[in-house]
Amino acid sequence: MTINNSTTSANVAGVYELFQLMRDGEPRTRADIAALTGLARSTVGLRIDALRELGLLKPVTDAASTGGRPSSRIAFNPRARIVAAADLGATHSTVALTDLAGTTLSETRTRLDIAEGPEKVLGYLVGTIAALLEQIEWNGSELIAIGIGLPGPVVHATGKPSKPPLMPGWDGFDVPEYIRRTYRVPVLVDNDVNIMALGERTMRQPQPDDMIFVKVATGIGSGIISGGQLQRGTDGTAGDIGHIPIARAAGVPCTCGNLGCLEAVASAPAIAATLRAAGLDAATSTDVINLVRAGDLTAIQAVRQAGRDIGEVLNMCVSIVNPSLITIGGSLAPVADQLIAGIREIVYSRSMPLATQNLVIEQSKAGPEAGVIGASILAIEHALSQERMDAMIGPK
Amino acid sequence: MTINNSTTSANVAGVYELFQLMRDGEPRTRADIAALTGLARSTVGLRIDALRELGLLKPVTDAASTGGRPSSRIAFNPRARIVAAADLGATHSTVALTDLAGTTLSETRTRLDIAEGPEKVLGYLVGTIAALLEQIEWNGSELIAIGIGLPGPVVHATGKPSKPPLMPGWDGFDVPEYIRRTYRVPVLVDNDVNIMALGERTMRQPQPDDMIFVKVATGIGSGIISGGQLQRGTDGTAGDIGHIPIARAAGVPCTCGNLGCLEAVASAPAIAATLRAAGLDAATSTDVINLVRAGDLTAIQAVRQAGRDIGEVLNMCVSIVNPSLITIGGSLAPVADQLIAGIREIVYSRSMPLATQNLVIEQSKAGPEAGVIGASILAIEHALSQERMDAMIGPK
Numbered sequence: 207m208t209i210n211n212s213t214t215s216a217n218v219a220g221v222y223e224l225f226q227l228m229r230d231g232e233p234r235t236r237a238d239i240a241a242l243t244g245l246a247r248s249t250v251g252l253r254i255d256a257l258r259e260l261g262l263l264k265p266v267t268d269a270a271s272t273g274g275r276p277s278s279r280i281a282f283n284p285r286a287r288i289v290a291a292a293d294l295g296a297t298h299s300t301v302a303l304t305d306l307a308g309t310t311l312s313e314t315r316t317r318l319d320i321a322e323g324p325e326k327v328l329g330y331l332v333g334t335i336a337a338l339l340e341q342i343e344w345n346g347s348e349l350i351a352i353g354i355g356l357p358g359p360v361v362h363a364t365g366k367p368s369k370p371p372l373m374p375g376w377d378g379f380d381v382p383e384y385i386r387r388t389y390r391v392p393v394l395v396d397n398d399v400n401i402m403a404l405g406e407r408t409m410r411q412p413q414p415d416d417m418i419f420v421k422v423a424t425g426i427g428s429g430i431i432s433g434g435q436l437q438r439g440t441d442g443t444a445g446d447i448g449h450i451p452i453a454r455a456a457g458v459p460c461t462c463g464n465l466g467c468l469e470a471v472a473s474a475p476a477i478a479a480t481l482r483a484a485g486l487d488a489a490t491s492t493d494v495i496n497l498v499r500a501g502d503l504t505a506i507q508a509v510r511q512a513g514r515d516i517g518e519v520l521n522m523c524v525s526i527v528n529p530s531l532i533t534i535g536g537s538l539a540p541v542a543d544q545l546i547a548g549i550r551e552i553v554y555s556r557s558m559p560l561a562t563q564n565l566v567i568e569q570s571k572a573g574p575e576a577g578v579i580g581a582s583i584l585a586i587e588h589a590l591s592q593e594r595m596d597a598m599i600g601p602k
Numbered sequence: 603m604t605i606n607n608s609t610t611s612a613n614v615a616g617v618y619e620l621f622q623l624m625r626d627g628e629p630r631t632r633a634d635i636a637a638l639t640g641l642a643r644s645t646v647g648l649r650i651d652a653l654r655e656l657g658l659l660k661p662v663t664d665a666a667s668t669g670g671r672p673s674s675r676i677a678f679n680p681r682a683r684i685v686a687a688a689d690l691g692a693t694h695s696t697v698a699l700t701d702l703a704g705t706t707l708s709e710t711r712t713r714l715d716i717a718e719g720p721e722k723v724l725g726y727l728v729g730t731i732a733a734l735l736e737q738i739e740w741n742g743s744e745l746i747a748i749g750i751g752l753p754g755p756v757v758h759a760t761g762k763p764s765k766p767p768l769m770p771g772w773d774g775f776d777v778p779e780y781i782r783r784t785y786r787v788p789v790l791v792d793n794d795v796n797i798m799a800l801g802e803r804t805m806r807q808p809q810p811d812d813m814i815f816v817k818v819a820t821g822i823g824s825g826i827i828s829g830g831q832l833q834r835g836t837d838g839t840a841g842d843i844g845h846i847p848i849a850r851a852a853g854v855p856c857t858c859g860n861l862g863c864l865e866a867v868a869s870a871p872a873i874a875a876t877l878r879a880a881g882l883d884a885a886t887s888t889d890v891i892n893l894v895r896a897g898d899l900t901a902i903q904a905v906r907q908a909g910r911d912i913g914e915v916l917n918m919c920v921s922i923v924n925p926s927l928i929t930i931g932g933s934l935a936p937v938a939d940q941l942i943a944g945i946r947e948i949v950y951s952r953s954m955p956l957a958t959q960n961l962v963i964e965q966s967k968a969g970p971e972a973g974v975i976g977a978s979i980l981a982i983e984h985a986l987s988q989e990r991m992d993a994m995i996g997p998k
Contacts, residue, residue, distance in 0.1 A: 246642030359956055368956050416836050430828075430922065432840070437828045439924020440812050443957040444828070450921050451952060453849065462954065522918045525846050526826065528835020556847060558858065560755055560764055561839040 221253045222592040225262060225282075229590070231307075233266040233281040254280060260598060261286035262306075284309070287350040289585035290335045290389075293577030294327060295398060296320050296357045296372055296424040300574070301334045303342060304582040306350075306590065308408070312338045313578070320357055323375035324384065332388045351391050353585030354381065355398035355577050357425065361442050365395035368442065371462045372425060392594070394584045399445060400436055401580030402572070403429025406533055408579060409571040416529040418445070419570070422516065422545060423491060423536035425461075426469045432527060448473070452518045468519050472512035474538055480508045491537035498541045509541050513548020520549055521556045528561050535570030542569040617649045618988040621658060621678075625986070627703075629662040629677040650676060656994060657682035658702075680705070683746040685981035686731045686785075689973030690723060691794060692716050692753045692768055692820040696970070697730045699738060700978040702746075702986065704804070708734045709974070716753055719771035720780065728784045747787050749981030750777065751794035751973050753821065757838050761791035764838065767858045768821060788990070790980045795841060796832055797976030798968070799825025802929055804975060805967040812925040814841070815966070818912065818941060819887060819932035821857075822865045828923055844869070848914045864915050868908035870934055876904045887933035894937045905937050909944020916945055917952045924957050931966030938965035 224243060228234070234242075240250045257263040264283040284307035293300045297320070302313035314334060320327060335352070339345065358370025365382040367373060382393035403419035410417075415434040421427050426448035430437045437444045448469035449462050460467035470476060474491040481488035481497065484504050488494055497505035520532060534542045534549070550567055557565075570576055588594060620639060624630070630638075636646045653659040660679040680703035689696045693716070698709035710730060716723060731748070735741065754766025761778040763769060778789035799815035806813075811830040817823050822844035826833045833840045844865035845858050856863035866872060870887040877884035877893065880900050884890055893901035916928060930938045930945070946963055953961075966972055984990060 244641060244645050246640075246645070249640050249642070416833075416840070432826075432828045432833045432835070433831045435829045435831070437812075437923070439828070439957075440926040440960050441924055441956050443954065444812070444922065444924040446921050446924070446954065446957065449954050450918050464952075464954075519918070522846050522915070523922055525842050526824075526840065526919055526922050527833070528837055528840040528842070530836040556860075558839065558842065558845050558860075560837050561835075561842065564836050 221256055222595045224250070224253050225257055225590070225595060228257075228263060228280075228282045231282050233279040235278050235280075282306075286348075287589065288344060288348050289350055289582055289589060290338070290352045291578050291581035291585055292331055292334075292352070292354045293398060293401065293581055294318070294320060294331070294354065294356055295577070299327075299330070300578040301331060301338065302578045302582065303335075303338050303344075304586070306586055308579065308582050308586060310582075312342045314338065315574075320373050320376075324379040324381065328381065328384050332385060335389065349389060349391055351585040351589040352385060352389060352393045353401070353581035353583070353588075354385075354393065354395045355401035355581050356381070356395060357398045359441070359443050359446065360395050360397050362394075362396055362438050365393060367395075392585075392588055394588050396438075396581075396584060397427070397429070397442065397445075398577055399427040399429040400438065401429070401584055402535055402570075402576040403431055403445075403580065404436055404583045405576035405578070405580030406535065406570055406572045407431060408583065409576075410531070414529070414531045416527060417531040417533065418520070418523055418527060418529050419576070420447070420516065420520070420532060420534050421536035422472070422512070422534060422538040423474055426473050426516065426536075428523070430523075430527060430529075447519050447523065450519050450522075452515055454515055454518075468515055472515040477508050477512050477538075481505055484508075494538065495540045498544060506544055509538070509544040510548045513545035514552050515548075516545065517549040517552030521553050524553060524557045524561050524565065530564050530566065532565065532567045533570045534568070535572070535576055539570055539573065617652055618991045620646070620649050621653055621986070621991060624653075624659060624676075624678045627678050629675040631674050631676075678702075682744075683985065684740060684744050685746055685978055685985060686734070686748045687974050687977035687981060688727050688730075688748070688750045689794060689797065689977055690714070690716060690727070690750065690752055691973070695723075695726070696974040697727060697734065698974045698978065699731075699734050699740075700982070702982055704975065704978050704982060706978075708738045710734065711970075716769050716772075720775040720777065724777065724780050728781060731785065745785060745787055747981040747985040748781060748785060748789045749797070749977035749979070749984075750781075750789065750791045751797035751977050752777070752791060753794045755837070755839050755842065756791050756793050758790075758792050758834050761789060763791075788981075788984055790984050792834075792977075792980060793823070793825070793838065793841075794973055795823040795825040796834065797825070797980055798931055798966075798972040799827055799841075799976065800832055800979045801972035801974070801976030802931065802966055802968045803827060804979065805972075806927070810925070810927045812923060813927040813929065814916070814919055814923060814925050815972070816843070816912065816916070816928060816930050817932035818868070818908070818930060818934040819870055822869050822912065822932075824919070826919075826923060826925075843915050843919065846915050846918075848911055850911055850914075864911055868911040873904050873908050873934075877901055880904075890934065891936045894940060902940055905934070905940040906944045909941040910948050911944075912941065913945040913948030917949050920949060920953045920957050920961065926960050926962065928961065928963045929966045930964070931968070931972055935966055935969065 263280045266279050266281045284305045291302045299318040300315045303311045358373045359368045367376040381395045385393045399421045406419045407413050417431045419429040428445040428447045430445040449467040451466040455466040455471040458470040460470035478488040636643050659676045662675050662677045680701045687698045695714040696711045699707045754769045755764045763772040777791045781789045795817045802815045803809050813827045815825040824841040824843045826841040845863040847862040851862040851867040854866040856866035874884040
């Protein structure tokens with residue numbers, strides 16, 4: 207039951223609703239807006255002024271206008287502000303600047319080991335944002351928010367990683383506080399798989415309301431969108447499927463300290479270990495991918511088996527979430543065909559027919575960009591949220 | 603990313619928002635409302651008139667008013683309309699009438715076998731609603747919506763059951779169409795466990811945003827609330843945990859036609875079968891409950907083991923949903939202590955510590971009323987939704 211009876215906001219029908227209306231990009235006159243919102247003309251004028259002052263709305267050149275009179279139409283100005291977005295993975299990072307429509311203005315990708323600790327990694331991030339800002343010749347004043355994805359559990363409300371297994375030194379580290387020493391803007395932090403799910407969703411038309419993005423890489427995790435919303439759960443661990451026990455992993459130690467987790471047998475390092483035990487030369491995702499591409503049967507079978515293992519867990523996800531899309535990304539995405547063959551084998555044989563009748567299982571479309579796209583969405587949606595707009599403009 | 607840029611509605615800041623503001627029950631003047639909403643006074647007046655015409659707002663007696671002048675304050679009138687709510691279980695049904703605040707006006711509970719088919723069961727429902735309306739001396743004209751829970755998968759958008767295992771004759775039956783032959787109001791149909799989750803949530807303060815209601819009865823199912831919203835999934839099967847395979851059920855046939863489902867070993871009939879195999883006289887939930895209450899060790903151990911089996915599946919639910927509350931209801935609720943002991947044993951030993959640090963596992967507080975309370979919420983929220991309000995009042 208969702209009852210919106212907030213009486214603390216001074217603007218039940220406020221600047222926010224007016225701005226959300228304009229985010230579709232359509233140019234409109236003040237009269238259009240008054241008609242669409244039911245707001246008094248004077249109120250519309252005040253709110254448009256406030257949004258123009260922020261640069262979020264701008265007058266548009268009106269081709270249809272006759273005579274020398276300037277156009278009275280206004281429209282959303284996505285270039286009014288920029289956001290920074292970072293996808294910090296276990297071994298690689300991508301940092302980008304985008305406008306308020308999510309269009310990338312500048313981007314850089316580099317090898318970076320998350321295990322080097324927060325000071326070093328976030329120091330790099332702060333410096334990279336500065337370099338990117340310089341590159342596009344904007345100063346920091348237009349930067350309105352920063353979105354960051356990290357490869358471990360994060361308490362989204364505080365931006366602090368919470369006992370992340372692959373990230374020594376990061377537990378409880380105040381990521382927003384560190385970044386805000388340099389950039390005094392809201393810093394949104396989330397699990398990397400959550401932001402990948404957000405990014406993947408934008409690549410799909412129509413955007414699915416119920417979907418699972420599965421990352422298969424150094425670890426295994428998933429980002430779950432239910433009812434059109436990214437779900438984080440109570441402690442930010444929703445979708446943490448890598449540590450669900452499966453029968454084939456019984457007794458196998460996992461990096462989390464438990465035995466028998468999915469991740470212990472089906473992650474990229476686990477597959478590489480299987481291949482080494484069979485006498486092959488494999489240490490990384492790239493080695494596994496190269497062996498599969500070279501047609502090595504042992505490697506193909508190992509990846510297919512990892513797909514079946516992941517399928518055991520996804521079968522339960524299907525019963526619990528009933529998604530219309532499961533999409534596979536992460537560093538093993540180039541061999542997603544083999545993974546997906548194994549996943550389908552299990553999911554379609556074990557699930558209730560009704561739960562899979564509309565289910566598509568396929569490779570990520572967002573590819574390696576999924577994370578950074580999602581991080582920018584996280585930053586944009588926060589920057590343009592009702593709360594932020596109220597704070598920027600103040601009660602009217 | 604949720605961008606509300608609907609331009610089809612004529613009321614971005616419309617009657618609906620004004621009414622939602624008033625649903626808290628606080629009496630307000632027109633001036634209060636204009637200040638809170640930023641709407642023009644004339645617009646406020648028109649919208650209040652529309653809502654008063656529908657009876658949804660009413661003038662209040664103002665004790666503080668001086669002199670003979672009538673009060674100008676208005677407030678929500680929950681008795682303006684009523685809804686009917688039905689929880690149709692496998693063997694019992696509860697039917698109630700409530701006002702728009704969810705307060706029960708009249709209720710009846712009876713044995714009713716869902717397997718008797720839709721015509722007979724829904725015929726009973728139609729007659730019962732008529733009898734309840736007569737009892738409270740209201741005619742049908744104030745009835746604004748009907749909410750119904752059924753013990754099987756339902757496509758919520760159409761109100762049709764979809765291959766329900768325990769409901770012969772119901773597959774694809776147009777429940778709303780049948781009911782609407784008598785009552786020409788919106789009919790909302792959902793899985794009984796979903797409405798129980800809605801009902802249970804209203805019994806909790808604060809209402810949890812991430813919770814799982816587990817029904818353990820003739821079948822086993824769950825209703826999942828994530829991010830504050832009931833999640834139905836793509837085909838209405840979200841939370842259908844009874845048919846997830848577990849190791850201890852390997853090879854055991856289930857009513858769904860598969861082998862090895864949780865429900866095949868941990869439902870009330872499965873526990874009763876275990877007890878009969880041990881020479882005890884048990885056929886129903888009541889028999890199992892009576893044996894446990896009498897201190898029969900075989901019965902206690904069988905229920906505890908069912909709890910462990912359910913715990914195997916809930917352990918995965920915890921990884922996927924990360925709830926703050928798991929609550930156990932259904933006909934075996936009276937022995938929930940024993941079930942919960944088994945569930946906790948498994949969930950707390952297998953889950954990641956972070957995912958369970960804020961997790962409470964306990965018996966349902968809503969009890970046998972959970973379903974009918976939830977069905978009334980389903981009906982009320984629809985009846986008072988933006989779409990319905992727009993339809994009632996028309997564009998302004």
